[in-house]
Amino acid sequence: MKSPHLLRVLTLAGLGSLAAAPALAQEPGFFYGGVSAGTARSSVDEAAVAAGVLGGAALTGITSDETDTGYKLFGGYQFNRNFGMEAGYFDLGKSTFSGTAPGGTFNNDTRMRGLNLDLVGTLPLSERFSLLGRVGVAMGRTRASFTGAGAAGVADRNDNKANAKVGLGVQYELTRAMWIRGEVERYRVNNGVNGRTNVSLYTVGLVFPFGRAPEPVPYVAQAPVYVAPAPAPAPLVQAPPPAPMPMPAPAPAPQRVSMSAESLFGFDASAVRPEGRAALDGFSRDIANTNYQTITVEGHTDRLGSAEYNQKLSEERAAAVKNYLVTAGRLDASRISAVGKGETMPVTKPGDCRGTQRTAALVACLQPDRRVDVEVNGTR
Known part of the structure; x- marks a missing residue:
């Protein structure tokens, strides 16, 4: 028995x-x-x-x-x-x-x-x-x-x-x-x-x-708005001025979009989750009619963990976003680059998030640093 x-x-x-x-x-x-x-x-x-x-x-x-x-x-x-x-x-x-x-x-x-x-x-x-x-x-x-x-x-x-x-x-x-x-x-x-x-x-x-840390809220920075230059004032003389030489159009400012790592990936993972795929699909549609020259994808982490681990995780997440834009968004892979910045470019300022021990409050405070930035250079 x-x-x-x-x-x-x-x-x-x-x-x-x-x-x-x-x-x-x-x-x-x-x-x-x-x-x-x-x-x-x-x-x-x-x-x-x-x-x-x-x-x-x-x-x-x-x-x-x-x-x-x-x-x-x-x-x-x-x-x-x-x-x-x-x-x-x-x-x-x-x-x-x-x-x-x-x-x-x-x-x-x-x-x-x-x-x-x-x-x-x-x-x-x-x-x-x-x-x-x-x-x-x-x-x-x-x-x-x-x-x-x-x-x-x-x-x-x-x-x-x-x-x-x-x-x-x-x-x-x-x-x-x-x-x-x-x-x-x-x-x-x-x-x-x-x-x-x-x-x-x-x-x-x-x-x-x-005592568990709350679910982080996705952080998305707004893309800069392009403002056209003010028109030149009318000339004071009565005679028509000579025809001006054609001037090249001003180079457009790069558009930069920041997406929360928690909205794109699972915790401590580099596979794009369903919510992240929806956000990247929207980004692909937004630039469908844009005459872009280059797209740069940057992965960023917070300062918790070792620098080597954070560098590798940021590179894997940047590569995952690039692959998705190419395979699902059908963007030109030769114009997209993916780089990992690790913990070297935080959004939070020194003194905003104090402490070195990993606590729920510190993890929540450093949430804006865990992100993926996508910069688009081109014209509409």
Whole structure:
């Protein structure tokens, strides 16, 4: 009735999800709490438990109920998008069985609960949907009661020991302030007679992050408005002036558009998201009738993180915007250049955003620095 193979599979799957996690995101850490409830299913070796109490006597005609309601209360800290630490209280309900012993009916009632500490790995599959894997330790308390034949003089037994636990699950971000989780976890608990029992807990629950940075608001700078020069005043003399020499038209001022990195890409990513594609489609339509000579795409980041990482991220985002303008906007690739400026050209002024530690307030203050600038040189 034990399932060692399932335990190994859950352990390997949990470790695999941690190893497959992508690069750490720049979002600062935050605390969270939650509650989950569902079904607990025990795998009790009834004959072995009875033999441990009855001094080795065999139990026959066994009937059991190994399914009950289980729940857990938990809280944790999300260090980044891929790793968190979680502690909680769990209740695995109770299991019962009865059978015929040499002296009559023998009954058992076992209840399992305790505390746990887990390392939780998150593998994002999209902006909102993720896989979860966890490994940890459970300090369980098992209370076993025995009645009937052969149990006379046997007091209730309490067993408090630490055992390993693992789990797998999925998570969906309903909002930035509420997630929903579905999980299956395997607990290894003591059965009260010097043995161990596997308990599988299947739950659905809600998670409530708090202290998390708000969703950044896209920042878009307005393109400069071209103002034609004032006409020259009429001459004071009566005689018509000589025909003026034709003058070349003034060179138009470059048009520059700034787009928020959060409106174009997912957090710490360089793939253009649907909202970003809509903004770039509008930009392509706006310059469809423009006789442009060159378009320069510049990627910029804030000062959080290393300079090398920020330089690479800015180059990847600039290249992604150029590729989209060429493939979807059908613009001339030979006239478009893409460069990354990293953190070297911030929009915020020195002293606007103080601090060096990554906090929610500092991330929000530096939001204008995370952008993509597109400069168009040409005439309409």
